[in-house]
Amino acid sequence: KNEVEQSPQNLTAQEGEFITINCSYSVGISALHWLQQHPGGGIVSLFMLSSGKKKHGRLIATINIQEKHSSLHITASHPRDSAVYICAVFLMNRDDKIIFGKGTRLHILP
Amino acid sequence: KAGVTQTPRYLIKTRGQQVTLSCSPISGHRSVSWYQQTPGQGLQFLFEYFSETQRNKGNFPGRFSGRQFSNSRSEMNVSTLELGDSALYLCASSLYYEQYFGPGTRLTVT
Numbered sequence: 001k002n003e004v005e006q007s008p009q010n011l012t013a014q015e016g017e018f019i020t021i022n023c024s025y026s027v028g029i030s031a032l033h034w035l036q037q038h039p040g041g042g043i044v045s046l047f048m049l050s051s052g053k054k055k056h057g058r059l060i061a062t063i064n065i066q067e068k069h070s071s072l073h074i075t076a077s078h079p080r081d082s083a084v085y086i087c088a089v090f091l092m093n094r095d096d097k098i099i100f101g102k103g104t105r106l107h108i109l110p
Numbered sequence: 111k112a113g114v115t116q117t118p119r120y121l122i123k124t125r126g127q128q129v130t131l132s133c134s135p136i137s138g139h140r141s142v143s144w145y146q147q148t149p150g151q152g153l154q155f156l157f158e159y160f161s162e163t164q165r166n167k168g169n170f171p172g173r174f175s176g177r178q179f180s181n182s183r184s185e186m187n188v189s190t191l192e193l194g195d196s197a198l199y200l201c202a203s204s205l206y207y208e209q210y211f212g213p214g215t216r217l218t219v220t
Binding site: 030031033035041042043044045048086088090095096097098099100101102103 | 143147152153154155158166167168169198200202207208209210211213214216
């Protein structure tokens with residue numbers, strides 16, 4: 001079983017829909033990172049979380065440390081939000097430091 | 111501030127050869143991490159350097175090595191290339207946890 005699981009793997013939605021991407025992990029973490037990767041490979045940091053909730057524009061990220069779960073929400077989705085969204089966890093007391101989910105491929109239709 | 115830069119952007123090598131990739135971090139960032147991204151395995155952590163010392167290491171064979179210079183620039187080296195080393199190699203710099211990614215080097219091994 002992977003230590004970081006993302007769902008769904010793929011998501012297609014209409015412009016304007018509310019989007020939720022989930023990340024569950026089974027290891028002790030010090031922080032969680034949501035990343036966005038566009039075609040061509042460039043990766044952009046969206047949020048760093050260690051507790052609670054953060055909001056930036058139409059993006060909201062939440063984390064529940066007790067339940068080992070984080071969600072990324074996109075309100076009023078737009079075709080430019082189409083990308084792969086990756087969850088990454090920073091590990092406590094492990095040399096391999098950070099592990100990534102497999103990503104969620106999001107496609108927003110106009 | 112200039113972002114993270116990586117050179118070269120594309121590289122084609124033959125099995126058995128070695129390769130060196132370069133990463134220049136954001137000014138003031140002393141931590142540089144390297145990642146490998148493949149379609150099958152996704153993103154995986156290679157190693158992290160901080161102040162010229164390797165601080166963390168992922169589960170990769172000893173053919174993968176790196177170093178960091180006094181100006182925080184970093185190089186990674188892969189010796190005796192295998193077909194499976196074909197991947198996008200990303201570096202990221204950070205002040206604390208949040209990773210700022212470079213555009214990557216796409217390595218193809220034939």
